[in-house]
Amino acid sequence: MQSRNSKIGLVLFTIYLIVYGGFVFLNAFAPERMEATPIAGLNLAILYGFGLIIGAIVLSGLYGFLCREKSGSNNKEPRA
Amino acid sequence: MIHELSWKAVIFFSIFVGFTLGLSFWLGRKAKSSEGFFAAHGQIPWFVNGIAFAGDYLSAASFLGICGMIAFYGYDGFLYSIGYLAGWIVALFVIAEPMKRLGRFTFADALDSKFNSPGIKLAAGISTLAVSIFYLIPQMVGAGVLVQPLLALDHWVGVVLVGTVVILIVVTAGMVSTTWVQFLKGTLLVFFSAILTWMILQKGFKVEKGGNDGYQFRSMANVDFADIKNSDGIVGSLPNVDVVSSGNKTDGFITSDVTGTADGWEKSKEAFLRLQDRTTRAITVWHLKRRNAKADTSCDLTEAQTVTKLANGDILVNGLPRGTRPGQAVLHPIGFLKSLPDGKTETGPVSPIEFFSILQQSEIVLWRNEKILHADKAETTVYYQKITPGSQVLRPGENPIFKGIRGEKFSDKINFLSLMLALFCGTASLPHILIRYYTVKDESSARRSTIVGIVSIGLFYVLTLYMGLGAMTSGALDLSNDNMAAPLLAKSMNTWLFAAISAIAFTTVLGTVSGLILASAGAVAHDLLGSAFGIQMNDDEKVRVAKLSSVVVGAIAIALGILFKDMNVSFLVGWAFSVAASANLPSLVMILFWPRVTRQGIITAIVVGMVSSLGWILLSAEAFEKIYGLDVLKTPAIVPFSQPGIVTIPLGFLTLVVVSLMTKRRKES
Numbered sequence: 189m190q191s192r193n194s195k196i197g198l199v200l201f202t203i204y205l206i207v208y209g210g211f212v213f214l215n216a217f218a219p220e221r222m223e224a225t226p227i228a229g230l231n232l233a234i235l236y237g238f239g240l241i242i243g244a245i246v247l248s249g250l251y252g253f254l255c256r257e258k259s260g261s262n263n264k265e266p267r268a
Numbered sequence: 269m270i271h272e273l274s275w276k277a278v279i280f281f282s283i284f285v286g287f288t289l290g291l292s293f294w295l296g297r298k299a300k301s302s303e304g305f306f307a308a309h310g311q312i313p314w315f316v317n318g319i320a321f322a323g324d325y326l327s328a329a330s331f332l333g334i335c336g337m338i339a340f341y342g343y344d345g346f347l348y349s350i351g352y353l354a355g356w357i358v359a360l361f362v363i364a365e366p367m368k369r370l371g372r373f374t375f376a377d378a379l380d381s382k383f384n385s386p387g388i389k390l391a392a393g394i395s396t397l398a399v400s401i402f403y404l405i406p407q408m409v410g411a412g413v414l415v416q417p418l419l420a421l422d423h424w425v426g427v428v429l430v431g432t433v434v435i436l437i438v439v440t441a442g443m444v445s446t447t448w449v450q451f452l453k454g455t456l457l458v459f460f461s462a463i464l465t466w467m468i469l470q471k472g473f474k475v476e477k478g479g480n481d482g483y484q485f486r487s488m489a490n491v492d493f494a495d496i497k498n499s500d501g502i503v504g505s506l507p508n509v510d511v512v513s514s515g516n517k518t519d520g521f522i523t524s525d526v527t528g529t530a531d532g533w534e535k536s537k538e539a540f541l542r543l544q545d546r547t548t549r550a551i552t553v554w555h556l557k558r559r560n561a562k563a564d565t566s567c568d569l570t571e572a573q574t575v576t577k578l579a580n581g582d583i584l585v586n587g588l589p590r591g592t593r594p595g596q597a598v599l600h601p602i603g604f605l606k607s608l609p610d611g612k613t614e615t616g617p618v619s620p621i622e623f624f625s626i627l628q629q630s631e632i633v634l635w636r637n638e639k640i641l642h643a644d645k646a647e648t649t650v651y652y653q654k655i656t657p658g659s660q661v662l663r664p665g666e667n668p669i670f671k672g673i674r675g676e677k678f679s680d681k682i683n684f685l686s687l688m689l690a691l692f693c694g695t696a697s698l699p700h701i702l703i704r705y706y707t708v709k710d711e712s713s714a715r716r717s718t719i720v721g722i723v724s725i726g727l728f729y730v731l732t733l734y735m736g737l738g739a740m741t742s743g744a745l746d747l748s749n750d751n752m753a754a755p756l757l758a759k760s761m762n763t764w765l766f767a768a769i770s771a772i773a774f775t776t777v778l779g780t781v782s783g784l785i786l787a788s789a790g791a792v793a794h795d796l797l798g799s800a801f802g803i804q805m806n807d808d809e810k811v812r813v814a815k816l817s818s819v820v821v822g823a824i825a826i827a828l829g830i831l832f833k834d835m836n837v838s839f840l841v842g843w844a845f846s847v848a849a850s851a852n853l854p855s856l857v858m859i860l861f862w863p864r865v866t867r868q869g870i871i872t873a874i875v876v877g878m879v880s881s882l883g884w885i886l887l888s889a890e891a892f893e894k895i896y897g898l899d900v901l902k903t904p905a906i907v908p909f910s911q912p913g914i915v916t917i918p919l920g921f922l923t924l925v926v927v928s929l930m931t932k933r934r935k936e937s
Contacts, residue, residue, distance in 0.1 A: 193715075194860075197361035204357045211350070212688040215664050216681040219673050220721045223663050229625030233343055233663050234733075237350050244353055248360050248722045255715060 193255050200247050207243060211236050277418045279699075280593045284775050285433055288449050289440075296440035302810045305442030306373040306790055307706040316451050316711040318720020321704055323450030325352075325695070325721070326457060326728060327403075328410040328779040329841045332773060336750035338736020339603070340634070342661035344670045345736055349729035351688050355695025356725060358853075360718040363696045366715035366860045367705045374787075375702040376795045379855050380845040381528035383867040386800045391874040393795030395701040395851040398878060399632035400788045400821075401828070402844035403700070404781065408829025413751055415571030418770045430774075431826035434781045438818045442811075443707055446782045453471035454778035456772050458724050461731040464754075464769065467761050468738035469623060470772065472615040472629065475608055480743035480760055485633075485653065488569040490559065496541065496567075503543060504569060512551060532642045532801065539649060552586045555652035572652040575597055575748065599651070601756070603745040606631040606655050627737060630658040634740075635747055651747045653722050661740070683909035687842065690913030694845030697852035700787035702781075745828030762813060785821050791855070792817040839894060843885055846913050850881035862928075869928030883914035 214221055214236075222233040300404055305311050312320070330352065338343030371378035374391035408427050415426025437445050488504035496514055525897055533540060539556040546556040554569040574585040585591045588597040608615060609629035616872045618626060634656045640648040662664060665674040674682025695701060705714050738752040739745060745758035747750050755773055759766035793814035797803045805813060854877060855870045885891055889905035892898040 192364060197365075201357060203445070204354070205360075208354050208357075208692065210876055216673050216684050216932035219663070219665050223659060225628065226797060228621050229628055230450045230621065231624075231628060231659070231662055234624055235345055237733075238730065240350050241353050244357055245723050245726045247357070248719045251360065252716060255712070267777075 196251060196254050200251055202245065204247055208240060210232060272419060274763070274770065276764055276769055277770040278423070280767045280771035281419070283912035284452075284771055288445075288775075288778070288885075289433065289436055290454070292437045292440040292445035292449055297619055299907075300808075300811065302373070302794075302807050302814070304444060305811045306703070306786075306794065307815055310707060310709050312447050312707040314445065314717040315706050315720055317452040317704060317708050317713070318366070318523050319724055320450040320707075321454070321717060322445045322458065322706060322724040322728065323452070323779040324783040324803055325701060325725060325780075326454065326776065327841065328407055328414075328773065328777050330728075330732075331412065331457065331776050332414075332751045332754060335734045335736045335739060335757075337667060337754070338733060339739035339745060339753035340750050341667040341738070342634075342656075342737070343664050343733075344454040346668035346729075346733050347670065347688070350690070351691030351731050352580045352695065353722070353726050353729050354692050356691065356718070356722045359696040359701070360722060361716070362713045362720045362860070363702075364705060365898045367702060367856075368708070368711045370859075371702075372793050373439045373703070373706060374790045375856070376791070376799075377558045378702075378797075380860055382859070382865075383870075384470050385867045385871075386882045387871045388799035388867060388874075389795040390854075391871045391878075392852070394740075395847075395874050395878050397788055398882070399697075399699060399844050399851070400791075401824070402840050403698070404788075404821075404825045405828050405832055406732075407777050407781050407784070409832050411774070411781075412833060413749075414774055414777070416772070417749070417752060418755070418774070422603040423833050427826055427829035430777055430781060431822050431829070434778055434785060435819055435822035437782050438785050438822070442814070443786060446786050447704075447707060449775075449782055450779040451712060452794055452809050453772070453775045454474070454724060456768075456919075457776060458731075459736060460726050460768055460772055461728055463763070464758055464765065465731045465734040465738070467765075468734055468757075469620060472618045472903065473626060473741060474597070474615070475604055475606065475613045475913045476604035476743060478743070478744070479603060480736030481601055483600040485600075486571045487653075488554075490566050491563045491569055492566050501546060503541075504521070506543065508546045508548060509543040512544050514541040515539045515556065523791060530638040532640045532648075536638055536640055536650075536661045538636075538650075538652060539614055540548065540572065540652070546791060553586075553634040553650055555650075563665050568673045570655075572650050573747065574648050574650050574823070576646060579901060599747050601653075601744050602633070602635055603740055603742050604633055605741055606633050612702055613835065623734065623737070624662065627658045627741075628662055629815055632634060632656050632658060632661050632740065634661070637747070640860045648840055650651060660849055661737075679909045681696030683911050683915060686692040686911035688910065689917065690842070690846040690849050690911060692918055693849035693853045693913065697856060698844070699791065699848070699852075700783040703782075703787050717806070726742035743844075759886040765873045781825065785825065788821040789817040792821070792840035839890060843910075846885065846911065846916070847878060847881045849913055850877035850916035850920050851875075852877070853917065854924045858924050858928075862925075862927055863922065866928045868931040872927045873924035876923040877916060879911045880919055881916040884916060885910070 223231055225231045227235060332670055334345045334348050367378050370381040376389050379392055380388040411430035412423035412426040415421050416423060439448055448541055491504040496511055501508055513533045516534055541554040541556045541685060542551055544551045553572040553574050555572045557568045559566045574586055585597040588595065590596060590598060591597060609626060615626060634654045635651050636650045636654050637649050640650060665671055670684065673684050708714050708717055735757060739757035740916055742757045742760045744756040748757060755770045757765060758769040796811060797813060798805060850873050854873045858865050860917050884907050887906040888910035889900045890910040892900050892903060892905050
């Protein structure tokens with residue numbers, strides 16, 4: 189169970205790292221892009237920033253969900 | 269601004285402190301063993317532990333600092349919110365479960381789980397102390413800063429008060445009481461922030477000419493330069509005034525050809541016009557903005573505010589002695605909109621999305637300041653208006669800390685990347701956060717409590733943007749104290765809410781400081797004395813030593829809080845993140861994912877990470893300016909940018925890998 193959880197964790201971590209990295213690099217090297225207002229009069233800085241916070245909440249919920257499923261359905265490996 | 273004693277805040281605060289201490293003493297009867305003192309017997313329910321994560325993590329820097337930064341500069345403070353939250357992703361996906369599996373009381377246990385090495389305990393214990401002390405200083409100074417306006421007490425009283433309460437909380441029941449204090453604080457902070465945000469949205473926006481004391485700032489558009497140069501006693505729409513000084517040398521505008529003396533004003537970066545009323549002799553200061561940058565034709569004038577510190581220590585506000593009696597003056601509160609979209613003057617309630625889309629198209633009156641040094645050593649701070657389009661307020665790069673991202677210098681951009689990396693990697697390396705994994709019963713509880721932590725902390729950080737921007741347009745801001753933005757915003761809504769928010773801000777300090785002191789006590793009693801120095805202690809003695817360590821660390825924190833009183837120390841939190849990430853993260857990650865890690869590898873990585881990040885920080889422009897008081901233009905810093913993370917975190921990993929590979933072979937042979 190541990191190794192499966194940590195594998196899921198690493199996949200989700202990588203996804204988040206890429207999205208967070210995108211935000212940081214965009215801010216550092218093309219800050220003017222952050223001023224565009226693509227949706228509902230909100231600029232990219234706010235959309236992306238809120239996206240990162242809400243995304244973290246969603247991914248953590250997903251992780252909790254995936255881990256729980258596993259521990260209920262497969263007990264082949266000894267528990268820690 | 270002068271703040272009056274708020275009895276309501278005193279009542280709220282007393283209730284909270286009384287309740288907390290009562291709870292601590294009650295819980296203290298049960299927590300006698302070291303298992304109880306350091307890890308609350310591992311019996312904290314995961315949901316409570318999750319909220320306690322929020323209570324532990326959301327320090328005064330998060331609540332007061334970020335709100336204040338957003339209120340004065342806009343979006344930039346939110347970058348910290350994003351980085352602070354992103355760090356939890358590392359904690360959840362990488363660290364949480366193994367941390368619970370491998371450790372017992374401190375994160376050094378987890379690092380040492382394979383080796384049983386006093387060296388690892390020594391290195392990790394020292395790094396815990398270094399990080400925790402950095403983190404403690406701004407919290408303690410913050411306690412003193414808060415207590416002055418709220419309870420009308422001296423700075424040192426606030427520091428001693430917080431220190432004493434926290435020592436009592438920690439000594440009575442260690443982790444048990446600390447957890448419940450943090451749980452309570454986390455709940456209240458998120459709940460009241462949500463209420464405040466709801467009220468901000470209900471209030472909507474309104475165009476104003478001044479803050480909520482009713483004072484309307486004057487402005488004069490298109491004033492002819494000739495009007496300023498001749499001495500007929502009329503400037504723009506103001507009759508009966510003489511020009512004392514105007515413009516500055518760099519601007520190439522009038523200085524010596526007007527009456528009176530410039531006395532330092534000619535050196536200002538911004539152009540100011542000083543006018544003296546012929547009857548009252550009162551001097552008003554105006555910010556002068558040319559209509560045409562190249563020709564001396566006409567200008568726009570907006571009223572500024574000044575605070576002058578005389579050589580004898582007296583303080584003048586807008587030219588009058590500071591005070592609230594007739595003939596005295598205090599700074600007018602600020603924070604208002606100059607215009608709304610479509611020429612509207614008021615919006616009524618707005619939705620959470622409209623809040624931003626309306627602000628995006630409005631004009632906001634922000635304030636900047638400049639210091640003028642006079643010949644007699646007096647110093648004047650001029651606060652002047654800067655009318656800023658909403659689209660600029662809601663974009664990154666307006667605050668001095670972040671303005672480098674809009675510049676051309678590559679090192680400024682690297683500095684930004686480095687800061688965001690340190691925030692990302694730092695959270696999961698903070699000792700006071702990591703010890704919270706030992707308070708729950710198993711790995712799945714560790715995971716669940718981290719998820720609860722992320723949800724509550726994430727929700728809070730979303731609210732920081734509303735609270736900060738709400739404060740920016742609340743008409744309640746104090747120019748001389750940006751830490752008070754959130755409490756003053758609450759005051760502009762309702763005095764009971766102000767009392768509640770102030771008391772919560774204060775308890776925010778309590779929650780975080782108790783976590784830090786507990787982490788330090790664990791490092792001293794468990795890692796250093798118990799393991800590194802091999803002092804044999806039975807369980808009772810260990811608890812006693814830990815309690816004694818808490819008192820000593822608490823006393824040191826009080827002393828540092830008083831010592832650093834006059835320094836703006838919020839940047840120390842950033843240092844703590846950098847040092848934690850550089851010293852602790854490489855070992856924490858590698859012990860989980862790389863079987864070839866050796867004892868020597870871990871010890872060297874911690875030492876190299878800690879020494880290199882600290883050294884880098886102490887040689888940086890930030891330290892030159894803020895600690896040694898040097899002018900970086902005259903004495904350039906030794907390192908090319910201030911934030912060490914981007915260099916020292918990889919250095920930590922590299923050290924660990926290289927040393928492990930070298931020592932592994934020797935061991936095998």
